[in-house]
Amino acid sequence: MKLRYSCLLLCGHLVLCFPAIWMPAAAKAADEPSGQRPGCPSKCGEVDIPFPFGIGPQCAMQTFYDFKIDCLSSNGSSNKPFFRGAEVTKLSVSDGKASMNMNISTYCYDSSSGTTKTRGASADFSDSPYWISDKDNKVVVIGCQTLAYMQINFALTGCVLQCTEDFSPMNGVCSGAGCCELDFPNGTWYYNSYFNENYNNSQIWKTNPCSYMAVIETTAFNFNATYVNSTIFYDTYKGVTPLALDWIISMESCDEAKRNTTSYACISGNSKCVSEPKGGYRCMCNDGYEGNPYIKDGCKDIDECLDNTTYPCNGICKNTMGGFTCSCYPGSSMMDGGSIGLVVFVIAIASAWIIRERRKLQHIKQQYFRQHGGLLLFEEMKSQQGISFKIFSEEELQQATNKFNEQQILGRGGNGTVYKGLVKGNIEVAVKRCMTIDDKKKKEFGKEMLILSQINHKNIVKLLGCCLEVEVPMLVYEFIPNNTLFHLIHGNHGRQITLDTRLQIAHESAEALSYLHSCASPPIFHGDVKSSNILLDANLSAKVSDFGASILAPTDESQFVTLVQGTCGYLDPEYMRTCQLTDKSDVYSFGVVLLELLTCKKPINLFASEHEKSLSVRFLTAMNGNKLEEILDEQIKNDSNLGFLQEIAELAKQCLEMSGANRPSMKEIAGKLDTLRKVRQHPWEEQNLPELESLLGEHVMVNSQVMSSTRNFSIEENVIMGLKSGR
Numbered sequence: 231m232k233l234r235y236s237c238l239l240l241c242g243h244l245v246l247c248f249p250a251i252w253m254p255a256a257a258k259a260a261d262e263p264s265g266q267r268p269g270c271p272s273k274c275g276e277v278d279i280p281f282p283f284g285i286g287p288q289c290a291m292q293t294f295y296d297f298k299i300d301c302l303s304s305n306g307s308s309n310k311p312f313f314r315g316a317e318v319t320k321l322s323v324s325d326g327k328a329s330m331n332m333n334i335s336t337y338c339y340d341s342s343s344g345t346t347k348t349r350g351a352s353a354d355f356s357d358s359p360y361w362i363s364d365k366d367n368k369v370v371v372i373g374c375q376t377l378a379y380m381q382i383n384f385a386l387t388g389c390v391l392q393c394t395e396d397f398s399p400m401n402g403v404c405s406g407a408g409c410c411e412l413d414f415p416n417g418t419w420y421y422n423s424y425f426n427e428n429y430n431n432s433q434i435w436k437t438n439p440c441s442y443m444a445v446i447e448t449t450a451f452n453f454n455a456t457y458v459n460s461t462i463f464y465d466t467y468k469g470v471t472p473l474a475l476d477w478i479i480s481m482e483s484c485d486e487a488k489r490n491t492t493s494y495a496c497i498s499g500n501s502k503c504v505s506e507p508k509g510g511y512r513c514m515c516n517d518g519y520e521g522n523p524y525i526k527d528g529c530k531d532i533d534e535c536l537d538n539t540t541y542p543c544n545g546i547c548k549n550t551m552g553g554f555t556c557s558c559y560p561g562s563s564m565m566d567g568g569s570i571g572l573v574v575f576v577i578a579i580a581s582a583w584i585i586r587e588r589r590k591l592q593h594i595k596q597q598y599f600r601q602h603g604g605l606l607l608f609e610e611m612k613s614q615q616g617i618s619f620k621i622f623s624e625e626e627l628q629q630a631t632n633k634f635n636e637q638q639i640l641g642r643g644g645n646g647t648v649y650k651g652l653v654k655g656n657i658e659v660a661v662k663r664c665m666t667i668d669d670k671k672k673k674e675f676g677k678e679m680l681i682l683s684q685i686n687h688k689n690i691v692k693l694l695g696c697c698l699e700v701e702v703p704m705l706v707y708e709f710i711p712n713n714t715l716f717h718l719i720h721g722n723h724g725r726q727i728t729l730d731t732r733l734q735i736a737h738e739s740a741e742a743l744s745y746l747h748s749c750a751s752p753p754i755f756h757g758d759v760k761s762s763n764i765l766l767d768a769n770l771s772a773k774v775s776d777f778g779a780s781i782l783a784p785t786d787e788s789q790f791v792t793l794v795q796g797t798c799g800y801l802d803p804e805y806m807r808t809c810q811l812t813d814k815s816d817v818y819s820f821g822v823v824l825l826e827l828l829t830c831k832k833p834i835n836l837f838a839s840e841h842e843k844s845l846s847v848r849f850l851t852a853m854n855g856n857k858l859e860e861i862l863d864e865q866i867k868n869d870s871n872l873g874f875l876q877e878i879a880e881l882a883k884q885c886l887e888m889s890g891a892n893r894p895s896m897k898e899i900a901g902k903l904d905t906l907r908k909v910r911q912h913p914w915e916e917q918n919l920p921e922l923e924s925l926l927g928e929h930v931m932v933n934s935q936v937m938s939s940t941r942n943f944s945i946e947e948n949v950i951m952g953l954k955s956g957r
């Protein structure tokens with residue numbers, strides 16, 4: 231009504247043509263009962279019966295399903311709607327819900343006859359439009375000496391209740407003391423309830439006369455301790471509990487349904503089809519419309535201007551089809567001040583908008599922060615003082631990296647970009663900006679960063695902090711200036727890399743991995759050990775990096791695939807078979823890094839012949855054919871140190887064992903490399919025997935610390951032999 235009125239005011243001379251268009255529609259709507267076919271009752275007793283439901287066959291929709299509702303009067307009382315014997319209390323078109331009263335199943339001891347009486351309860355909604363809602367219902371059992379179970383579709387579920395001496399049921403708590411509840415599975419159309427006869431109340435009937443089982447709408451149930459020792463439960467609900475149902479028009483999907491225009495049910499204008507997750511479809515009015523989408527012209531425009539609580543408008547409200555507009559009152563200041571008033575108004579609106587957007591942004595940031603486990607991190611940090619880990623704001627990092635300037639990029643990986651940055655004016659950092667990771671991973675992010683932040687090892691790149699308030703988290707690491715080991719070996723032609731430097735890098739990397747495996751709690755498996763993940767500082771000291779990705783990664787198939795792509799040539803063959811990342815996977819990859827150091831060759835050479843593609847295969851072939859010499863890097867190969875190199879090669883070979891169990895642990899490897907370094911650091915050629923002996927004593931000591939019972943290294947003998955042959 232108001233719509234027409236405002237139109238009169240606003241449209242002036244157009245007023246005459248409007249009633250001509252609008253009146254017939256209005257008149258037609260008037261003699262059609264709302265939401266029902268013409269001539270069909272829209273109510274049964276107190277309950278609305280909207281189409282497609284109907285009383286009698288000609289009023290109900292005919293699809294594969296039966297939408298017929300029985301409207302019965304029992305015992306002269308007022309009419310009530312029923313479906314297959316159950317009383318219907320709600321049928322709703324707008325949300326596709328329905329509600330019915332279902333019998334409570336009872337199991338009561340009758341002292342006069344000395345028998346136990348059962349009233350079963352079941353429901354069967356097969357071949358009907360209704361499903362039992364899994365979200366809105368649960369199964370409850372009340373009793374003290376009972377085993378109640380329920381067949382739901384083809385599955386059984388149930389619980390046993392036995393009251394102990396000191397049992398005390400608590401109001402509102404249904405978890406084993408006199409009451410138990412079970413979730414309802416989804417996709418349910420059938421249930422039947424049973425009580426096991428070996429449990430009954432014959433011994434306790436004076437205090438516990440009955441056991442009950444019911445399917446009940448979750449919001450309608452609140453356990454009361456008196457339910458256990460009385461019939462109050464049954465009486466309160468008058469023997470029936472409300473059951474929440476979902477309904478659909480037919481089992482077809484929207485696309486299928488739309489193909490047959492004669493049977494497609496969403497016939498009202500301004501209506502749409504919605505597919506249900508369980509299958510099938512139902513209809514809805516478009517936004518801004520309400521009414522019944524299943525009848526012609528059933529969806530009517532909502533006059534938002536009549537309801538200024540749901541649709542607030544502090545001005546002139548004007549209804550439109552499917553919406554409304556809200557314009558300001560023609561206030562006096564605007565009339566007088568003219569354009570100035572308008573400008574002030576625009577500014578006010580604009581600043582209000584900016585403030586709102588800012589708030590929204592703030593809100594979003596906080597949400598990301600929470601998603602990434604920021605709160606968890608804060609909590610943890612409060613309890614563990616002394617973590618030198620900082621949470622950076624997005625602004626700080628933008629400033630540090632000159633707004634993520636291209637020129638600041640240090641490297642790009644499959645998972646993100648690393649920028650060089652300066653924080654607090656002079657501290658160099660590397661900011662890693664990850665590509666989007668999925669929601670599940672985000673939640674675990676904070677916790678895993680906490681683990682990383684606690685790692686403090688001189689050969690592991692230090693995580694200084696992170697930024698959690700952006701959609702994708704950013705990590706801030708200490709800046710390591712001299713590129714990666716990969717770059718040193720493969721990207722830097724002609725430059726001498728001494729054997730000592732190589733040994734140092736190998737040893738330090740091994741120490742770092744050993745620390746991750748044995749000292750971190752819980753142990754951390756790097757998962758992506760390769761020369762390009764070993765950074766080098768100004769002294770060419772190794773800093774293992776990029777272990778964040780491996781911890782984030784679950785061991786599922788998707789990760790399996792990406793890893794194969796990402797680190798071809800380093801991958802543990804056992805991991806490829808089992809998909810299970812272990813410490814020994816890192817050992818295998820480390821073995822490949824050792825090979826790179828020994829041979830200066832890349833782990834995979836795509837241009838080589840089939841047999842030579844993989845460095846590890848080439849290496850193992852060479853080792854087995856006693857041709858190690860051929861594959862070693864010319865730079866370090868030397869008549870006097872072949873035995874020594876053989877020793878390193880032997881270690882690499884052990885790392886590359888097919889079975890993880892046969893590979894040494896990272897701790898053992900680090901110990902061995904340490905020994906080898908110590909041997910190197912002594913001036914061999916000039917050494918005389920007594921000094922050598924004292925040196926050996928030292929090795930034995932080092933090794934006894936390192937050797938865990940499983941493996942047996944005979945390093946000293948080999949070193950001496952290498953030494954002797956070298957002489």
Ligand SMILES: *[C@@H]1O[C@H](CO)[C@@H](O)[C@H](O)[C@H]1NC(C)=O
Nearest residue numbers: 303304305306307308310468
């Ligand atoms: C029928 O109505 C009478 C009187 O109103 C009542 O006493 C009786 O219990 C009712 N019977 C049923 C089955 O509801």
Ligand SMILES: *[C@@H]1O[C@H](CO)[C@@H](O)[C@H](O)[C@H]1NC(C)=O
Nearest residue numbers: 314315316317332333349352
């Ligand atoms: C509920 O139980 C009564 C008997 O107590 C029975 O007559 C009625 O059919 C049952 N209702 C349903 C829906 O099973």
Ligand SMILES: *[C@@H]1O[C@H](CO)[C@@H](O)[C@H](O)[C@H]1NC(C)=O
Nearest residue numbers: 344345346427428429430432
């Ligand atoms: C109650 O259960 C016991 C077994 O637990 C059985 O021996 C007895 O007959 C049952 N009594 C009744 C009335 O069902």
Ligand SMILES: *[C@@H]1O[C@H](CO)[C@@H](O)[C@H](O)[C@H]1NC(C)=O
Nearest residue numbers: 364415416417418507508509
């Ligand atoms: C249960 O619900 C989930 C998600 O809503 C769905 O993927 C699954 O198919 C449903 N199961 C049945 C039996 O309907």
Ligand SMILES: *[C@@H]1O[C@H](CO)[C@@H](O)[C@H](O)[C@H]1NC(C)=O
Nearest residue numbers: 401402452453454455456462
């Ligand atoms: C429990 O039921 C008794 C009896 O019906 C009632 O007096 C009491 O208020 C109920 N308590 C709660 C917490 O609902």
Ligand SMILES: *[C@@H]1O[C@H](CO)[C@@H](O)[C@H](O)[C@H]1NC(C)=O
Nearest residue numbers: 398399437455456458459460
């Ligand atoms: C039933 O149990 C409730 C709560 O445990 C208690 O308050 C009440 O006195 C009991 N009633 C009888 C009759 O035992």
Ligand SMILES: *[C@@H]1O[C@H](CO)[C@@H](O)[C@H](O)[C@H]1NC(C)=O
Nearest residue numbers: 292293489490491492493494
């Ligand atoms: C379309 O639906 C009508 C009514 O259900 C049915 O009679 C007809 O066979 C259907 N047409 C097709 C092509 O499926």
Ligand SMILES: *[C@@H]1O[C@H](CO)[C@@H](O)[C@H](O)[C@H]1NC(C)=O
Nearest residue numbers: 536537538539540543544545
């Ligand atoms: C709508 O708002 C006006 C003032 O803006 C108020 O007087 C009136 O009571 C409101 N109407 C409703 C239905 O809330």
Ligand SMILES: *[C@@H]1O[C@H](CO)[C@@H](O)[C@H](O)[C@H]1NC(C)=O
Nearest residue numbers: 644645779783789792793796
């Ligand atoms: C990207 O991250 C996933 C796990 O988050 C990891 O498995 C994969 O190896 C990474 N890819 C690259 C190229 O680093």
Ligand SMILES: *[C@@H]1O[C@H](CO)[C@@H](O)[C@H](O)[C@H]1NC(C)=O
Nearest residue numbers: 711712713766767768769770
């Ligand atoms: C480290 O890199 C700097 C330049 O960034 C270079 O001057 C220096 O020689 C490098 N140090 C080593 C040991 O390679």
Ligand SMILES: *[C@@H]1O[C@H](CO)[C@@H](O)[C@H](O)[C@H]1NC(C)=O
Nearest residue numbers: 688711766767768769770771
């Ligand atoms: C490099 O080595 C020198 C001498 O041992 C030392 O003073 C310096 O701190 C080292 N630099 C780094 C970055 O470790």
Ligand SMILES: *[C@@H]1O[C@H](CO)[C@@H](O)[C@H](O)[C@H]1NC(C)=O
Nearest residue numbers: 729865866867868869870871
């Ligand atoms: C062999 O290596 C030693 C030290 O590693 C070096 O002094 C010697 O010159 C090398 N000999 C050759 C032939 O490269």
